[in-house]
Amino acid sequence: MDKLNILIVIDNEDASVLGDRPLSKHWNIYWYSVDYNNLYEKIPLLKELIYKNNINLILYSRNDQVGNRIKIGSITRSLRVGYSSFSGIDEKYRVAEMKQCFEDFMNPPRRLNFEIDDRKYSKLLTEIFGKINYSSVKNNEESTFTLVFDVEQLGGVRYGLPRILYILDIFDIKATFFVTNFVKKIYYNVLEEIRNRGHEIGIHGLYHEYLSNYNKQVQEMLIHKMISDFGGGISGANFIGRMNKDTLHALVNNGIQYFVHPLINSYRLFSYRKIPAFPQVFQISGKEIWMLPIAVETYGLPFLSIKNMVNSALKISRKHGINHLTLLLHDFRDGNFSHIQTTVKLIYYLIQKGLRPIMLKDVISEFSERKKFYVSLDDEIFSQSSEKISPPMSKEDFIGFIPENLINLYKFFRWKYEIF
Numbered sequence: 105m106d107k108l109n110i111l112i113v114i115d116n117e118d119a120s121v122l123g124d125r126p127l128s129k130h131w132n133i134y135w136y137s138v139d140y141n142n143l144y145e146k147i148p149l150l151k152e153l154i155y156k157n158n159i160n161l162i163l164y165s166r167n168d169q170v171g172n173r174i175k176i177g178s179i180t181r182s183l184r185v186g187y188s189s190f191s192g193i194d195e196k197y198r199v200a201e202m203k204q205c206f207e208d209f210m211n212p213p214r215r216l217n218f219e220i221d222d223r224k225y226s227k228l229l230t231e232i233f234g235k236i237n238y239s240s241v242k243n244n245e246e247s248t249f250t251l252v253f254d255v256e257q258l259g260g261v262r263y264g265l266p267r268i269l270y271i272l273d274i275f276d277i278k279a280t281f282f283v284t285n286f287v288k289k290i291y292y293n294v295l296e297e298i299r300n301r302g303h304e305i306g307i308h309g310l311y312h313e314y315l316s317n318y319n320k321q322v323q324e325m326l327i328h329k330m331i332s333d334f335g336g337g338i339s340g341a342n343f344i345g346r347m348n349k350d351t352l353h354a355l356v357n358n359g360i361q362y363f364v365h366p367l368i369n370s371y372r373l374f375s376y377r378k379i380p381a382f383p384q385v386f387q388i389s390g391k392e393i394w395m396l397p398i399a400v401e402t403y404g405l406p407f408l409s410i411k412n413m414v415n416s417a418l419k420i421s422r423k424h425g426i427n428h429l430t431l432l433l434h435d436f437r438d439g440n441f442s443h444i445q446t447t448v449k450l451i452y453y454l455i456q457k458g459l460r461p462i463m464l465k466d467v468i469s470e471f472s473e474r475k476k477f478y479v480s481l482d483d484e485i486f487s488q489s490s491e492k493i494s495p496p497m498s499k500e501d502f503i504g505f506i507p508e509n510l511i512n513l514y515k516f517f518r519w520k521y522e523i524f
Contacts, residue, residue, distance in 0.1 A: 107132060108160040108286075108311065111153055115140040118165040121199055128210055134159065140166055140174045147182050154185055161186030161286070161311040163209070167257060169404070169440055170198040181345065186311035188286055193259040193440040205258040213292040216262060220270040247427045249459040250467060251279040251451070252364065252398065254342065256312050257436045261287050261294055264439025268447070269301055275451055277461040282308035282342035282364075285333050295334060304463040306340040307331060307360075316348040323354035331358055339465040340364070340396075349481050352388055362394035362468055364430070368401050369417040371409070375494050380424040381417065383471045384479045394468050395479070400431040402438055407446045408507060411453060412500040418457075419498065428467060429459065 109132045114122070119137045127133070134157050138146055153159065167189045168175045180187045190209050192201030208214045253268060255261060272279055281298050283305060288294055295305055307330040309315070315323045331338050341355055341363045355363060367379040381397040399417040402410055417429055431450075438447040454461075462470070 109158050110134070110161055110163050111136060111150075111157065111159045112163045112165070113138065113143075113150070114165040115171065118202060121203065122206060126210060130210075130212055141172060143174055143176075143179060147179060150179075150183055154183060159185060161188060161313070163187070164189040165191060165202060165206075166198075167191040167193070167259070167436060169193055169437060169442070170195050184314045184317060186286075186309065186313035187256075188284070188312060189257040189259065189436075191257065191259050191436075193257075193263050193436045195442065201259055201263055205262055208258060208262065208290055212290040214290060215293050216266075216291050216297070218266045218269060218297045220266055247457075247459045248462045248467070248470070249429045249431065249454050250462055250464050251277065252342070252430060252432045252464065253279060253281045253438075254308060254432065254434050255281050255283040255287060255294070256308060256434075258287060258290060260434065260436030260439065261291050264435035264437075265294070267444055268433075268435050268439045269297070269303075271444075271448055271451065272303070273301065275455065275461075277451065278302050278304070278463050279461070280304040280306055280340065280464040282306040282340075283334075284308045284310065284312050285330055286311040288333065304340070304465055305334060305338065306342055306464070307334065307338055308342050309346065312346075314346045315343055315351050315354070316346055318350075320350040320353050323351055324357050327354050327358045327360070331360075339468075344398075352386055352393060352481065356388045356391045356393050360393065362396050362464065364432075364464070365395050365397050366401070366432075367397040367399055369399050369413050369420070370401075371413075372494075375498070378416070378420045378494070381421045381426055381429065382424065383426075383428075383467060386479060386481055388481065394471075396430060396464055396467055398430045398432045400429065402431065402433050402443075402446070402450070404437045404443055406507070407449050408503075410446070410450055412503060414450075414454070414457075416498060416500045419500075428470075429454075430464070430467070 107130070111134045113136050116137055116139050125135050134153065136150070136153060162180065162183065162185055164176050164187065166174065168177070170192055176187070176189070190202060190205035192198030192205070194201060255265065281303055283294065298305055307327065310326060310330055315326065318326065339361045341360050343351060344364065344366055367381055369377050369379055379399070381399040383397065384395045386393050386395065399421065400410065400413045414429065421427070421429065433447065437443055
């Protein structure tokens with residue numbers, strides 16, 4: 105990877121902790137210190153800095169899991185630039201974790217130890233796994249699920265990913281991980297560790313950039329770089345919110361077999377969205393590429409919300425003859441101490457329901473034997489259109505009415521507070 109121009113957007117308190125602003129032989133670093141409570145107000149200034157210095161990616165000192173939990177995702181979408189973070193992921197230890205991740209960033213490459221000390225997690229594991237009755241697990245070979253993990257933040261790799269891999273090993277689950285080349289440059293053994301445990305690797309951007317900013321030829325070149333840096337053997341891609349129809353041509357020309365697309369069955373006022381999760385196929389230049397829908401995203405939600413979303417998505421999909429469910433998680437959220445117990449509950453719940461875990465590349469194999477759903481290439485596919493609000497029609501809709509709307513109200517007023 106070329107020497108990147110990186111804008112470090114650091115909270116004032118974090119800047120005082122880190123002290124001096126060192127130079128780096130690995131990156132061209134620019135700094136901007138700000139009170140993160142006022143970060144939304146600084147978007148115009150950040151755009152100027154990005155343009156003036158030809159910035160490739162923003163590196164945040166905090167994510168939405170620690171501190172005042174400012175949502176950096178919406179800021180990055182406004183800036184349409186690559187991103188990562190050296191934020192800690194566990195509130196109690198966030199400062200120490202941040203300092204370690206910053207040191208990793210300044211001095212790559214690093215080799216991480218992914219081994220988990222059972223004694224450190226003994227209480228947590230006893231509480232969680234001690235309640236599991238494996239004899240109650242159903243056996244339903246026809247119904248499947250896939251866990252998808254986005255890997256893009258340094259704290260997620262150093263602290264969350266080892267916990268995630270440990271839990272997957274215990275349940276003997278093989279998952280799909282979409283990894284940026286940026287985190288692989290810093291933690292050079294991350295792909296090796298994931299692959300050695302039998303999981304699938306997919307591409308997620310050189311540094312989580314917006315491919316839709318570029319023409320077809322440049323996108324094809326960037327995707328080729330991603331795959332080559334990973335040593336080949338890549339089947340899938342996740343560029344949700346950062347791609348357009350030119351990206352499909354670039355993917356096909358690089359031998360990619362599928363990409364993921366969000367059809368999240370989230371709650372909308374009275375009910376969960378009822379979206380059948382049909383795997384669909386595009387024909388481009390005489391070749392096929394699959395669009396595999398994501399029906400559930402955890403996003404730090406409480407277990408009740410995720411459970412209702414799972415049940416609602418399964419019902420609508422099975423009604424249309426689809427016996428598969430894909431769920432999107434993030435190592436920095438679902439692997440932190442605040443949410444890891446929910447992650448374990450979710451996995452156990454899926455297994456209890458009789459769902460068999462498979463990787464995304466295996467979804468294609470299973471659905472290739474069925475009738476394929478071909479769709480036309482249209483930019484509207486990549487826009488997040490709003491669905492009509494429907495009345496409650498299921499048990500999950502009624503159960504979720506009060507808690508889901510309270511969560512949405514909290515998010516709305518917090519968003520208003522962050523902006524104004």
